[in-house]
Amino acid sequence: MRILFVASLTHVEQLKQAVANTPPGQTAPLFPSSMKEHFYERALRRRGHELAVFWRERSSRNPRFRAGFTPAKAAQALVQRLPPQLNPQVHQRNRQLLQMVEEFRPDVLWLVAGNRVILPETLASIRQRHNCQLLYVGGESPLVFDYTLDNQAASLWDLALVNDYYHCFQLRELGTRQAISLPTTAMDPDFHFPRPLDDRRRTALACDVAFVGTLLPDHIYGERVRALAALRDFNPGIWSVHDLPPVLRPFLRGEALGEAMLDIVSAAKLTINPHGQTMQYGGNMRLFEAAGVGTLQITDDRPGIYKWFTPGENILTFRDEADLRDKVAYFLAHDDEREEMARRAREHVLAHHRYDQRVEQVETLLAAL
Structure with missing residues (x-):
């Protein structure tokens, strides 16, 4: 299968370092090892799948959450109050995703939870035009974190996979046809092992x-x-x-x-x-x-x-x-x-x-x- 991940990149420095450390002749990782998608990437490649990633958002540096009021929080709150449909940058990113889908021709669009950029109408267009399966993979409560665009698109997904079984019920209430708790987390024997520390x-x-x-x-x-x-x-x-x-x-x-x-x-x-x-x-x-x-x-x-x-x-x-x-x-x-x-x-x-x-x-x- 050809699988296109749609995700947000937060741990930028970790990914840059991992790409820089990739030996010649080997495929550079798409994700940093701080994201579980890194381990799905490794497992999917071993199974022979073709992979690509579209970054709907990229932070310039690793985010740091601070308690109380900060100017960054205030700015973010103002941006989030603006409906995404009225944001020109959002529309630009949606056009770029459509272009990448045209070029990569995925069988599956792997939607990582936490979307504030990709519009439901974009996903509907991809699903209809390319006969592409929409797979949502999340680890957070869709109601507590309230990613509005994810919630609005829930009825479009062919399948939703989550960690917490109770989140399946929340997604069903939002219109998801099939939600399953695997869970989506696991371990990779080549990475998660007792570390040989000096x-x-x-x-x-x-x-x-x-x-x-x-x-x-x-x-x-x-x-x-x-x-x-x-x-x-x-x-x-x-x-x-x-x-x-x-x-x-x-x-x-x-x-x-x-x-x-x-x-x-x-x-x-x-x-x-x-x-x-x-x-x-x-x-x-x-x-x-x-x-x-x-x-x-x-x-x-x-x-x-x-x-x-x-x-x-x-x-x-x-x-x-x-x-x-x-x-x-x-x-x-x-x-x-x-x-x-x-x-x-x-x-x-x-x-x-x-x-x-x-x-x-x-x-x-x-x-x-």
Whole structure:
């Protein structure tokens, strides 16, 4: 199949570096390794598919979320209040997408969630003129994040794939004909493995409990903040490309994306992965990545965890802050049990949750349309 991704690029520096580091004679990546599409790209190429990407938006630098008022937020809010149909730049990007579709002739348009640029009428035209399947792939709540153009186009999609099972119901309410939770996240054995760190690197990153991710805004990630705040006397190591709430700033160790994130998780004894309020079923990227790295993970007690893992055997879950503290204290004091559970977690995701397997599922679903 010929697959054209339509996505927004935020981690620009990471992609530039990855392209620059590509050995001669090898195909440069379309996506940075901080995006799950990078691993779909790798798996799809192994299956023989032809790929291209259309960047509907490109940031000039990596975005950084800050709490409170900032001039950038004010400017963004003003731009977003303008209907996209009245924005000349939006129309220009839509014309450019139509031109790329004419040239590439995709069988599938892979629409990455978070669209603020591509108009529903553009997608309808592509679908009708080129007999092209529209595949939406998302990891965020379509109602909480309220990407208006995505929501307006929901009835056009031939298939929607999401992480969180509950998001399927939201998409159905928006008019999507078929929404399925795979989940869309997984692990890549060639990337998500225990990192061979030298002594200097391991010492620099060492901590008992590590967290890598986003902690703002509070209405989306407040549960994460409260979980980490409950572990303050364990001196957790926190890495984030965004600002932190005041209660956690003393524990900030720096920024991390891609391979740097995997180094941090590898160096830790435990990694904590609270999903946040908008994923009540579960299934974020870190869930399978951390297991692949071979570090024991503790996550919030979500229904999906019981579908994809066996709590107490290859993952830890916590019900509340007291339960979290008790389990962290116990497994930090019992190295053999912690390492054995982490080993089982890695074996489990290698057997059941690889991106190659997700791609096979996607192929089957598209063929059945």
